[in-house]
Amino acid sequence: MSIKKFSIVLVEWDDAWSSIQRVNWDDAEKYEQPCPSITVGILKSQTDKEVVVCRDLTPGEFYEDGQATVAACQRIHMAIVKNIRVLGQVCSKEGKK
Numbered sequence: 001m002s003i004k005k006f007s008i009v010l011v012e013w014d015d016a017w018s019s020i021q022r023v024n025w026d027d028a029e030k031y032e033q034p035c036p037s038i039t040v041g042i043l044k045s046q047t048d049k050e051v052v053v054c055r056d057l058t059p060g061e062f063y064e065d066g067q068a069t070v071a072a073c074q075r076i077h078m079a080i081v082k083n084i085r086v087l088g089q090v091c092s093k094e095g096k097k
Contacts, residue, residue, distance in 0.1 A: 003043055008087040011039045014080045039074055051076050
């Protein structure tokens with residue numbers, strides 16, 4: 001599925017997790033349980049291997065060079081992505097409304 005840059009997306013995925021807490025062998029079953037996660041943000045990029053979602057976007061109109069900036073980006077491997085849903089479109093390709 002190809003999604004336009006600057007779309008607002010909700011990504012559902014299975015996270016990996018760990019703990020430094022010592023537990024008995026039998027109690028370690030909790031590590032075998034799924035860890036469903038949700039990320040909501042602005043799509044930076046998407047390939048067959050990964051999706052990059054950023055929480056913050058500043059449109060280029062606020063900068064002399066006209067380039068949009070992003071922050072708080074998260075890279076998620078597509079192998080663990082369950083679903084990507086488009087919630088809206090906030091900006092054009094140039095990062096302007």
